[in-house]
Amino acid sequence: MPTPYGTRGGMAFGAQELCVLRRALARALNPSPVSAEEAQDCLRLAESLDEAMRESARLRAFLVADLARYRAALPGTASGYLALLDEALGAGHRPHADDLAALGALRGNPTAAALLTRCAPPAPPAAPAVRLPAARTHLHALPGGQQPDKPAPKPAQKPAPRPAPAPATPKRPVPTPGEVFPRRKPAPPAPGSRHHLAAG
Numbered sequence: 001m002p003t004p005y006g007t008r009g010g011m012a013f014g015a016q017e018l019c020v021l022r023r024a025l026a027r028a029l030n031p032s033p034v035s036a037e038e039a040q041d042c043l044r045l046a047e048s049l050d051e052a053m054r055e056s057a058r059l060r061a062f063l064v065a066d067l068a069r070y071r072a073a074l075p076g077t078a079s080g081y082l083a084l085l086d087e088a089l090g091a092g093h094r095p096h097a098d099d100l101a102a103l104g105a106l107r108g109n110p111t112a113a114a115l116l117t118r119c120a121p122p123a124p125p126a127a128p129a130v131r132l133p134a135a136r137t138h139l140h141a142l143p144g145g146q147q148p149d150k151p152a153p154k155p156a157q158k159p160a161p162r163p164a165p166a167p168a169t170p171k172r173p174v175p176t177p178g179e180v181f182p183r184r185k186p187a188p189p190a191p192g193s194r195h196h197l198a199a200g
Helices: 015-029 036-072 078-090 097-105 110-119 194-199
Strands: none
Touching (some): 015 036, 036 078, 036 097, 078 097, 097 110
16 A cells, blocks of 8 residues: 655545545444454554654654754855745744744745744634613603603702801990089189178
């Protein structure tokens, strides 16, 4: 039985391998007794697949080692490095941080820009926008086309009480003439006056 071989896109099978693989899948879906010849074909196909996978791993390791040498000699080896990186990616190589840094330095090269886009990690999916339900206003229709009563207005706030006026200072009563002009006592008569003589 021919051996399947690895390609840049995956694993290639010949017509005979595909026939064996189809029979094996059919037996897996509909279990039934298997002949000795069919069992041997499946075992040989499994061995061939294992060998092809080992060969693919060896090829990928060789490309990665060669890629490191070309990357260390940049920028003089830009064209060879980009071609090797493209082949390594086809063989299943996942770009390292050094590869991304080298591609960023060669961004002016169209091939490097295309490979950088190919190697860039996918952006995380954006969270879906949450739409809030719109607020609904419920209108109640009254018979006769009357409008619903409006809510009573809030009572006006009472003004703050004014402070009590300070007690007035009592006014002083008007003085009488006697208080303003007190009476004077008559002076005693001088000796030798007429009044004194009359008394004698």
